[in-house]
Amino acid sequence: MSRPDTSPLVSATRYHAHTCHVRNRISPHSLDFSRYPLPFKGYEYLDKIPINPELDNLDACVAEALDGRQVEDRRGLDFKRVCQILSLSYGVTLADRSRGIFFRSVPSAGGLYPCQLYLSGDGAAGIDTGVYYCDLVQGFLGKINSRPLDTAVVADGQAHSGTGLVITGIFYHAAWKYRERAFRYLLLDAGHLGEAVVNAARAVGAAATLCYDFGDRQLGKRLGLDASQEVPLAYVRLGHETSRGPDVETIPYQSAEPVSGQPAPMEYAILENAFQAGSAITSPGLPDTDARVFEKEPVATIAVPTGEKRLDVSFVHAVFHRRSRRNFTTKMLPRSVWARFLERVFTGMGAGQNPLEPGAAAKAFLVPAMICQNLEGLSDGIYAFSQDGSTMACMEQGAFAQELARVCLDQSWISRAAMNFLFLADLAAVEAALGARGYRHVMMHAGRAGQRIYMAAQELELGCCGIGAMYDKEAVELLDLQSGSVLLYAVSAGPVKNKGYLS
Numbered sequence: 112m113s114r115p116d117t118s119p120l121v122s123a124t125r126y127h128a129h130t131c132h133v134r135n136r137i138s139p140h141s142l143d144f145s146r147y148p149l150p151f152k153g154y155e156y157l158d159k160i161p162i163n164p165e166l167d168n169l170d171a172c173v174a175e176a177l178d179g180r181q182v183e184d185r186r187g188l189d190f191k192r193v194c195q196i197l198s199l200s201y202g203v204t205l206a207d208r209s210r211g212i213f214f215r216s217v218p219s220a221g222g223l224y225p226c227q228l229y230l231s232g233d234g235a236a237g238i239d240t241g242v243y244y245c246d247l248v249q250g251f252l253g254k255i256n257s258r259p260l261d262t263a264v265v266a267d268g269q270a271h272s273g274t275g276l277v278i279t280g281i282f283y284h285a286a287w288k289y290r291e292r293a294f295r296y297l298l299l300d301a302g303h304l305g306e307a308v309v310n311a312a313r314a315v316g317a318a319a320t321l322c323y324d325f326g327d328r329q330l331g332k333r334l335g336l337d338a339s340q341e342v343p344l345a346y347v348r349l350g351h352e353t354s355r356g357p358d359v360e361t362i363p364y365q366s367a368e369p370v371s372g373q374p375a376p377m378e379y380a381i382l383e384n385a386f387q388a389g390s391a392i393t394s395p396g397l398p399d400t401d402a403r404v405f406e407k408e409p410v411a412t413i414a415v416p417t418g419e420k421r422l423d424v425s426f427v428h429a430v431f432h433r434r435s436r437r438n439f440t441t442k443m444l445p446r447s448v449w450a451r452f453l454e455r456v457f458t459g460m461g462a463g464q465n466p467l468e469p470g471a472a473a474k475a476f477l478v479p480a481m482i483c484q485n486l487e488g489l490s491d492g493i494y495a496f497s498q499d500g501s502t503m504a505c506m507e508q509g510a511f512a513q514e515l516a517r518v519c520l521d522q523s524w525i526s527r528a529a530m531n532f533l534f535l536a537d538l539a540a541v542e543a544a545l546g547a548r549g550y551r552h553v554m555m556h557a558g559r560a561g562q563r564i565y566m567a568a569q570e571l572e573l574g575c576c577g578i579g580a581m582y583d584k585e586a587v588e589l590l591d592l593q594s595g596s597v598l599l600y601a602v603s604a605g606p607v608k609n610k611g612y613l614s
């Protein structure tokens with residue numbers, strides 16, 4: 112069953128506006144469990160290699176994985192480290208076999224995990240040359256093509272060892288629940304996963320560079336994707352080496368047959384259109400001043416306090432115990448804890464991205480803010496952070512969490528969170544500077560930041576949960592945003608019941 116293609120080509124900004132939730136106007140939608148997306152794809156694989164991550168002796172702590180310092184990568188990339196990166200970034204960390212849900216190391220809207228990972232290797236990391244589908248639910252790399260990706264399809268054009276991961280998104284896997292709004296969730300999820308790959312690579316001592324810009328069609332074709340159903344969203348180059356490996360064109364294109372045990376997915380033409388609207392890569396015009404989204408001038412600007420002592424919380428432990436926790440309490444959070452938390456979130460934010468790549472410019476358009484309460488030494492209110500997180504401007508004092516909960520589809524737990532992070536952008540300005548592709552960039556950047564909040568919360572034993580569901584126009588009114596500016600994503604964090612935080 113598929114719908115006829117009637118949607119006009121949309122710009123990404125128009126897509127966002129078109130998929131706003133309006134109170135009392137969300138059309139009823141019953142979830143069809145006979146079409147529940149399978150947690151992994153299937154192929155008649157050319158070869159299968161079991162993933163054996165051997166994580167026991169990995170001693171990196173969360174701080175090292177997130178601090179954004181350059182990784183020297185002296186040991187070079189090998190198969191074991193590739194397996195570790197895969198397991199730590201997208202491995203199964205909790206299985207509910209009765210319901211067939213495999214919870215992963217990263218959060219995902221609705222627990223649907225629409226993002227997929229593909230590994231391309233040219234033999235340099237001890238993996239036979241080719242492209243592999245990474246099945247992290249069943250635990251193997253499945254060879255789907257003997258010819259590796261031609262890394263020249265990645266827009267920054269840098270030579271490297273040729274080992275890289277492509278993050279794709281399957282429209283229907285998110286649309287099963289979120290329908291036309293699904294592209295938003297795909298991008299946020301892809302951002303979470305991109306950040307998780309970069310952090311995992313750092314934890315195992317490997318360099319990783321995230322790219323948002325490549326020839327969509329070429330890359331999708333090389334992976335054998337059906338562009339109406341699954342699209343490439345990000346590419347992560349692994350390792351530092353500069354050899355170009357074998358001449359890709361001399362390797363025969365031998366691809367595996369996909370197998371699908373599922374009924375044909377419902378198609379939402381608007382999702383494909385929203386993706387295609389951003390096919391062109393535009394060299395950015397950067398804003399002259401800090402991006403502005405709030406209508407009001409700040410009441411006061413203060414320096415964000417620095418965290419005191421460094422913690423040695425194991426990265427592996429944090430990844431395997433991370434969950435979305437919503438049982439927030441209104442307990443006061445000591446200044447030393449929230450200061451350390453903010454430091455962890457902002458230090459290294461956006462690291463692992465080539466600053467010369469057009470997509471990296473999107474960071475300048477994303478405004479991180481928070482609605483906070485019960486933070487020791489700080490007035491409750493709405494605060495906007497500077498790009499580097501060193502200062503915070505108080506936009507308005509007062510209690511806003513209850514209102515935010517109402518705006519976020521009446522999810523009442525939000526009203527108790529100490530910190531509700533908000534990722535805001537003027538989408539018209541984004542599109543003017545970066546073209547329609549800029550929408551992908553800012554959404555993925557927001558997802559990346561969200562992943563950092565989850566990991567920082569895990570380190571400090573705080574609760575955390577992403578929020579993609581909101582009445583969009585009510586959010587703009589609550590925050591008093593300028594025309595064209597929107598709330599892209601929110602993430603709650605703070606003390607939760609039955610869990611102590613370190614102080």
Ligand SMILES: Cc1cc2nc3c(=O)[nH]c(=O)nc-3n(C[C@H](O)[C@H](O)[C@H](O)COP(=O)(O)O)c2cc1C
Pocket residue numbers: 214215217218219220221222296299300303433434435436522576577578579580
């Ligand atoms: C982009 C995104 C949006 C989300 N939106 C919501 C939300 O609006 N409400 C909610 O309760 N959880 C939300 N979540 C959390 C997911 O439901 C959760 O990650 C998923 O169920 C998997 O559980 P886990 O995070 O505990 O592994 C969101 C997560 C992501 C990544």
